[in-house]
Amino acid sequence: MNSSVPGAAKTSTSNSGESAPFTSGTAPGGRPVIGHVLPLMRDPAAFLASLPAFGDLVEIRLGTTRAHVPCHPELLWQVMVDDRLFDKGGKYYDRVREMAGNGVATCMHDDHRRQRRLLQPAFHASRLIRYAQIMEQEIAGLTGAWSRAQSIDAYPVLYGMALRTLTRTLFSSQVDADTVEGIRRSFDTVFGGFFQQMFLPRFTRRLPLPGNLRHQRALRHLRAAVPQVIADSREADDDGNLLAALLAAHADQDVPVDDAQLHDHVVTVLAAGSETVAATLTWSLYLLASDPQAQERLQAEADAALAGPVATWDNLPDLPFTRRVLTETIRLYPPGWMFSRVTTSDTELAGKRLPAGTTIVITPFPVHRNPEIFRDAGSFDPDRWLPERAAPLPRGAFSGFGAGARKCIGDDFGMGECAMALATIARRWDVRAQPGADTRPVPLAGFYRPRRLSLQLTRRGPAEGLA
Template sequence: MRTDRPVTAPGGVPLLGHLPALLSRPLAFLDTLPGCGDPVRVRVGPREMYVVSAPELVQQVLADRAGYDRTGPLYAKIRAFLGNGLASCPRADHRRLRRIVQPAFQHALLPHYAAAMTDEAAALTAGWRAGQVVDVTHEAFRLTTAVAVRTLFSAGLEPRAAEALRGALDVLLRGIYRRVVLPAADLLPTPARRTYRRALATWHAGVAAIIADYRARGIDRGDVLSLLLAARDEDGRPLGERELADQVATLVLAGAETTSSALAWSLRLVAEHPDVERALHAEVDAGPAGAPARWQDLPQLPYTARVISETLRLYPPAWAISRTTTRPTELAGVRLPAGALVVCCLYLLQRRPELFPDPERFDPDRFAGEPPRGAYLPFGSGATRCLGDRFGLTEAALALATVAGRWRLRPAGTGPVRPVPRLVLSPGPQPMLLSGRVSGPAG
């Protein structure tokens, strides 16, 4: 076995390593990594991680569930908030949980969920006015959390409670990345820590109350929570109380922030690319004028789907999938100890010029055909591949088509978008000016 010493990324500072760069400008930092080595070692304070982005290495790590697991301090942090949810549980619990949760995402249920997506997209954009400046990142998040809450709990939540849960989730999602990369964030009694803890308590209490209400009424509401309550594992056991709450938290987190990030980036990219905007408008205008897009419209919206696919290539919400080595191993000739943090960086993978020529260019027509094998993995790969991929794609496409049918958006802020480091690659606040395209409130 050839064992090379791993190459360390340039630009680290004493003690903190690459942490300041990872916190303040993660994408610019990632852009310095290609050419350094694969894997390349990155230092985060006293810890180190190995970043991989070659398709065969990403594949090797994600396919080897026994050798690379969702364990270690990073996942311990994530579980402290999410609990032992399907998206963060170790291999030992994964098979059982996946069997239980999977039926809620079967294809036959999608039209049902899509109806909620159409309603929520229509409700959101109905409140918009021509000449108004909206933060599309915030609007996209409002949309996807509303859809998540509604498809999970259907009508079981009154608007005030839904709003409180959404607010708590926003605080948590902002706080969790800092806590993952900066463990000290939780040690000092700062106002930010108090806000975070209050949000965590609101979230746990809210979810527990919903579950208790469902149990008490014992009705099947045809939503995800009803399915999870009725689900049984191979031994005929239902999910325990805590397990159930953990899956709910996971599904909201895994579904809402990823999809909202995809939608917000796509709105921005379309606004910045007039040729893409024209093609998108032409496609949605061929459907019912100004009406919100529905499930049955999707076959007539192939270009819309390509815009979403290309957005997910340039800005994969799950920009980094992490694993921990369960035993000493070797990756591309580099020896890794047991317990090493390995990060599969989809952001770098999907921008490799040999896989996607002129990779920085936003070009939805790349997806007129199939992308090269192993080069495009916005939903991951292998046994833990995203369960909600079609859910997320459907939601983003319906929302993008609904917006494009009635509104033209133009960036209203000054300066470039600054991606905000959260667990998901979020575009940060994006003020955009609305102007109407057809008659109606748009004017």
């Protein structure tokens, strides 16, 4: 899998009990104190995709912390599925816990299965069909307001739609627009520059610097807003929302629930389900704007599948190309681009001894953009996800939703919502990128999204069957 690169320390070792000999190495270019923060900030995809040249498990430095990045799909898979040995922890999750407490996404292995069982019924297929009615309304509300020729600042617009969809499926419609906007701003502060503060020495986080103060204010705002939202939702007394499903699961399993736990559940789902959906949609529209042929295929599929102007949940089986476009988008631009794990006991990976407490970085880039795994890895090719072409891929080749017991609980929710939105847009609009786009990612943000992307939407003519 690797070629030798001068300047990189690399040891070739065979891992006992593993069928393939894996190699380990060290990424060159780490600077004192800041380590590899600069390349991670400037072009994280290129830096992380360059790592397989140095080994299957590659050591990098995040500030002063040494971390190991699995670059081989099999190693990535092992780390993702063995969540007892490679548990959630490290600087990334320490930081998410400040916001989401001990929710399902942040809790340690010993509490995870209990929490996951409580949340799972809220994501059952029968619930998703009900949430889909709200998705439809939000997509119709957004696209219905667009004129014949309209330009949109893609990310904020789609983020607003994704967050409103979540608040409505979670809490029914009782939450007012100001509260939703306050939550959106708090997440924006917490997740923009998310990794920045992690790389700085711990004591600097307590200094009264503007960034620290903004971060603290955003956390305080969330802690104040969420109980209000929960109270409103309880009053709404709607058994179709996500909170109701969660409370019912607590009751069924005879597990009492306190306000702190509810807070953690709610913040977790809101945080995990809004930026990810907005980023996936933004990148997919960008890719389609750059590939007129793919856009035409998507439009043709939407024309054939949709009975009206807005896609429904029932249309999803008839939108296979749309789904492939989304999967390919997440391969190239995974919204969840960097997570951490910590080893809970001494272990060995790729023949390298890792003492308990070692940080592992999980990132899809080294595998998703590796030409030895994905031919022509840099190009947008939705058909690589045709079943016959995807079948030979090794496990761990696609990690856009994670894997194992900690795999994304909202994958069907998110993919369904994105497919409905994309097909609805394709049915009515031609999409082109406006000049001046800056598709470099927001530096060190919690989710991978472009800095600036304005899209020109032009209504398709009546020939396509819609007025």
